[in-house]
Structures are given as C-alpha cells and as structure tokens.
Amino acid sequence: MPSAARALCLSLLTLLATAPQAAAAWGPPLLEGHGGWSLAPAGGGRPSFYAEGTPGTVLRDTVSVTNPGGKPVTVRLRGTGVRVTFAGTRLRVPARTRADVPFTLAVPAQAAPGDRPAAITARDDHGRTATVPVRLRVTGPALSALTVEHVAVHADRITYDLVNRGTTVLVPTLAVRADGVFGRVLDRAPRTLPVRLAPGRRLTFDEPWHGRPALDAVDVRLTVTAEGGARDSAEVSARFVPWGAVALGAGLVSLAGAGLVVRHRGRRGRRGPEPGPTTASEGARTELTGAVR
Template sequence: MPFRTRAAVTVAAVAAAAVLLNSAPAAARPAAAPAAPGWSAAPSGADRAYFYLEGAPGTAMTDRLAVGNPSDRAVTVRLRGDGARDGAGAWLLFGAAEVTVPPRTRATVPFTVTVPRDASSGDHPGTIVATGPGAPGARFRVPVRLRVTGPALSALTVERVSVRRRGSAAVIRYTLVNRGNTVLRPRLAVRADGLFGPLLRRPGRALPVTLLPGAQVDRTETWPDPPALDAVDVRLTATAAGGAHDAATAGYTAVPWGAAAPALLLAAGGGWAVVRRRRRAGRADPAAVGPDGEVPGAVTEAADAGTGANSGTGTGTCARTGTRTGTRTGSGVRA
C-alpha cells in the first residue's frame, strides 16, 4: 500500500508539471503585434528612406512617392505635407491629394516643392504623411530633407537660465534657441563655482534634441548635491556643428533658513536696542524737573543796572561718587 501511494503521488506530480510546462509558453507568449495596414508609402525608385532635395530660392523641385497595395482589394490613401511654415512640408504640392491603388498594384504620385524667393539658405525639412485604411491612425511618415543653397549660418543661444532649490537637489532651467539656418544637434556642458572653488564639472555631452532653424526648446538639468551654504555661479555652455557656440550664467545663493533665522533675529534685536537708546538720550527725564520748571543743580543769574551777582547752590547724585553738594558765589561788573 505505501508503494502504491507513493506511485500515485509521483504520477500526479508529473502530470501537474506537464500541465504547467505546456501552459507556460502560452502565458509567456507576448501579445500579437498589430496587423500591418496592408499598404505602404515610400520614395519611389532606388531604395531610399527619405527624400533629399537641394536648390536655390525660387526653385521648383519634383520627386515621386510610391504607394504599394499588395492586398486583394483597392485602397485609398490621402497625402499631405507636414512641418514648419517655412519648411518643405508647407511648400509641398501633390499631383493628387488622394490616390486609389488597385489590388496588387503600386502607384507613383508626383509632388513638387517650390522654394519661396525670400527663403533663407540652410535646412528646411518637412514630412509627407500618407493616411489610409487599417488600424485607427494607420499612416506612413516619409521625411523630406530640403536644403536651400546659399551661405550656411550655424548659430545657437542659451537663454533664460535659472537655478532653484527642489528638496535636497537643485534644478537648472534653460532655453536653447537655433538662431541660424541649419539644423542643430546641440551639446551642453555645465559648471558651477562657489566662493571657495569649483563645485560641479559636467563635460559637454550630446542632448537628445534636434533644433530646426528658428526653433527653441526648454530643458532642465538636475544638480543632485548642491551646497547648503554658498554663493554659486552656474555656467552653461552649448555647442553644435558649424561653429555654433554660446554660454550663459546664473547666480545661485544657498542659505538654509534654519541657520539664517537666528542670525537675522539677533541682528534685528540689536538694531532695535540701539534705536531705543538713541530715543531715550534725546528726551529729558521728567523726574529731574522741579515744580517750577527748574532743574536742581542749575545756575541762576540776576542783573541790575550793569552790576550783576550770581550765586547758585545745587545738589546732585552721581552714579559714580554718591551725593555731591556745592556753593558758588561771585560778583562782577559788566560793561
């Protein structure tokens, strides 16, 4: 009986393991990827991932977009240009804004890019967007890299730099602006210097940013361990290909409130004490004035017909010697 029990348990364990092994791949199998829309859009002719066009201001350049339909039913695809107002996307004109492609067929759609006569030289990229049937939002985006010939100017500026405390860290905010006519991929270096020497040295590194001509982007840098008490100058230096270079500095004063509050209160208390002493020194003591307005210890004078005599007596209390008494008499003739 014990042998049969152990055999039964073993068989049950093997069966359970087999079930788990068979179900594990199904549980671990990733979800199926969305089905392809069944059609495609790409530059016609040679194997190209994007269009490249180059010409002077006032030039009209043409190329062709291929729309393929390998399915067994016709598809209708809509075409449009996308991009900045002064880029290829805005200067695109298609031979047909909508094309219907028969089953198992490839159609080519011509388009023209007309560069305005006042267009600045440099890069003016855009995108062709093809939207058709399939999953919601099924579309293809084909880049158009347009370069207008003429002097190229690479210019980059760093603007609106600020440093703010956030918890135990500091956040450096800044804006990069492309002031030239070429596409820029900037690099940024960060340094911070305090009263007693360098605090942060972050060498130049490529940013995940592509700036079109005239474009700008707001970014932040995190400084995880800023000083708790110091006056700091934070300097950002941005560079890019073509000689683009700029730097900007922002001041940052780190003063913890817990350390500053006692000093401020002490300074305020000392100032108020000085003010009170000065006010008291400018007022007479009412207790020292007699009922007739005379102050004890003052000298009185009398004069008649050119002859005068003066006498005075007084008593006073000195904080240093105790009680003081004295008598002064005199006479004189005044002219």
Template sequence: MRGAWAGTLTAVAALLGAVAAAPPPAPPQWTAQAAAGRPYVYLEGAAGSVLQDTLSVSNPGARPLTVRLGGQGAPLAFAAKTVTVPARTRADVPFAVTVTADTALGDHRGSVTATAGGREVRVPVHLRVSGPSLAALTVEEVRLDGSGTVHYTLVNRGSTVLAPRLSLRADGAFGTVLDRPARPLGLTLRPGERLARTEAWSDPPALDSVTIRVRATAPGAPAAEAGAERVFVSGGALAAGAGVLAAAAVATLAARGRRARAVPERPGLPVEQAQLADVTAGADR
C-alpha cells in the first residue's frame, strides 16, 4: 500500500514540476483591420476626389501600445503617423485616400500598414476609380537633328491608360526617303503622363530638304501626328556639288569660245557685229 502511495506522490510531483517548468502562455497579439472587422478596405470614387475610411487597432495587452501607421501603393494619409492604444482597448483611426486628377480609371491596389514591437500588419486597400472614359493621345515637340535622330514627346491627355504604336515617314525633294510602318512601343502611358523619346535614322540623306512626320495611335484614341523639317547638307555633298558647278562653268566657257572662233573677224567690227553682218549677208544671198 505504501508503494502505491509513493508512486502516486511521485507522479503528482512530476506533473507539478512539468507545469511549473512550462513557459507562461504568450499574451494575445495586437491586431489591425478595417473598421467593423472587414478583411480589407474598399473605396470607390472619381478622379480628383478624397475618400475616407477607418483602421481599427486592438491592444489586448496589459501595457499601452504605440503603433506607427502608413500606406503603400496608394496616396494615403493619416491624421498622425503614430497612435498610442491603451491596454485592453481598441482605437479607430481615420485615414484618407486622395485620388488625383490624373489617376487612371479602373481598379487599383494598395495597403494600410501598422507597425509595432517589430511586427507589421498590412490591411489590403481596393480602390476603384470611376468616371467617363476618354482616350486621347498627342505627339509634341518633334524635331530632327543633324545625325538623323528623331526627337518627340508622347502625351496622354485622356483618362485611360494608353499603349501607343508609332510610325515614321520622311519626304525629301525627290520623294519618300523613310517609311517606317506602325509598331507597338512596348510601354504604357498613364493619364496626364508625358514621355520624351527618340527614334534613330541610320542613313539620312546627304543633301536634301526633308519633312519628317511622326504618327502615334492607341486603342480607342484618335490618331495623333506632328512633324518637323530639316535640310541635310554634308561636307561630301558640298564638295561634289562644287565640282559639278565648276565643270558646268568650264563647259559653258568652252562653248562660248568655240562659237567666238567660228565667226571670222572683220576689221573695225566687234565680234557681235560681225556675227550680225554674216547673218544679214546670208539673207541677201
């Protein structure tokens, strides 16, 4: 009987020792979520508006909790960058999302962030920008430099994101010298965005007056076009042209000399009068 009691006492002592050695349960962690327990923030409005919502931060601990607030992927602002939540309390912190006038229509993603004690909680933000859809594209500031490089600027003047295509055409004094068909540029332009670009022209003419036309298109937008002019004159072309002019001048002088030698001289008469006398004598005969 004593052996049974001894075994029971030993088991109880071991159990109490295990309980004493076990670490205390971890205190519940603070939480952050959209107000009313929503899993994410949903906002909808037109470009140029300011939209508001609330972030709820709960502190179940026994001490006050200071939380740093911020946002990512959206123009989001809190009234204060930090908030201190008392123990066993929930704080509802309002914030605002500014939808700028050049924000593209459609869905956008971001997040509200809360950071404290080396831990960060992110609450997703779903933003839908509504309004009339307008696709508008312009080509501006076109110029052609001496190396043949075409400079231009694309501007999205609408309310939708655009994926432009571009074509080039250049006409000289004797016809078309460049005809580059439309091709996608592999980029997108947000509403209000300006993008300066260049197009290389590896073999511009050596001697010509050229008009370059830059044409841009995008789905849903009217075609946009702008141009510029430039005169190309290379050193080699100038030398060749001077040689041609000199040869023409020599040929002209030689021809005049041959005509002068073909008319017989008459004493006392200039060459021009001698030519006229010969013509008159031929008519009399």
C-alpha cells in the first residue's frame, strides 16, 4: 500500500476512534443503558443554564429532552435550589424526537447578592436521571442589618430573637450585660454565635444564666453585631425576689402576732372580778349604821 494511502487509513481510524469522546465533550451528555435520552439547555452549545437578576425577578428559559432511541420515553422534570415552574412536569418524548419545555425561574425575594447553586433534573420511569446545572447570580446592593427582639428573662436563662433585616448572610456576635441595684451582676464579652443567619430569617436563641441574683432589680442589655456594620441592642428589666423566704417570713410574723394575742388574753383571764357599783340601799345602810354608833 502506498505511503499516502496508508496515512489516510490511519487518519480515518483515529477519527473513528475519537468520535465518541468528541461527541461527549461538545454535545449534551447521553445517559447510557436506557436508550440514550439526554437533557440539555435548548438551543445547543450551552453546558448549563445561566440566570441573573435582582431579588424577586422571574427569569425564563427552555430545557430540551432528546430521545434518539426507537422507543418513547417518559420523564418528570423538577428544579432544585430555587423555585422552578415548568410548562409541564411530566413529559412523554416519542422515539427520535426532541421536546422543548419552557420554564420560569424565580429569584427569591430575600436572596442575598451573589451566586446560588441550582439545577434542573429529569427522571424517567425506571428511576434514571439526568441533571443540568443552573448558575444563578443574584444582583443588587449588599445591605447588612439585623435586629434583636423579644428579650425575656426566665428562671435560669435569657431568651431573645435575632432577625436578619438585610440582604447578606450574617454570622452574629453577642455581648450580654446586666446591672443590679449594687452594681454589675453579669458581663459577658462578645462571642460569635454558631449560626449563619440568612436574609429575612428569624431565629430564637437561649442564653443560660446560672447563679443569677436571688434578690435584686436588674437591667439586662443584649448587644448584637455582625460583619458589614450591622448592630442592634435591646434591654429588659427583671426583679428577682425569693418568694419562698418572703412567705416563710410572713408566716413567722403571723405566728408571732397570734402568740401576743394569746398571751394578752391569758393575762386578762387571771384578773379578779371587777368591783361592782354600790347600790343606793347599801349606801343608806352604811350611813345609818354610822349614825347609831
């Protein structure tokens, strides 16, 4: 075989051997073992969906299900990570057919600016799936704000709510202080709370307070800060009274008062009879007797 023909044959063999890899790299991935149906953004040439908008925006696009096989295939569509609404969630694709399904993607109203992971997934009746990533970028100004609310003092703890009023995810830091009649009774340095507070989210927290005063009037102040300049504080007053001791003291006072009454009555009982008034006849007899003598 001439050298030119031999080189041409080798080139054809190489092209045939690399064709599947090239198709996989440039075209939508085919799912092996069930007819080769595939899921991809409509229009071709896109490995994933890309969407960008401000919080509350509704975006539109189209997803394609391609069935190159000889039998129909039925799939169910769903979105993960964000709210996706399809023109139809159950889709029957005939053999050697491509079906295009429009959908809308809603950017969460309280979403923080930045990238959010999401995906569109198709699942056939045999439980096999295909997934296309969705790259969602939320635009808008970054605002860091939070509030501390509903502060309350209980027997051995302080409860409160934290609310993210901004557009960024916050990691709050808490400081606690309490001042009583005779000075400060609680002073906890700022510490980072083990939570990531998403925009618009409200969480209730429980701060333990062991060894609180038994008898005092205190003002408790909570101060919360976060990155980006977020800061808020709230204060509540509490009165600590040992009601058990007060009840015992009141009982002892009542018993002491009852004892005084009993003793007083006892003294009156030991007295002799009070002399009664002298009658007119008795006085007359006394005077008469004195006259005879």
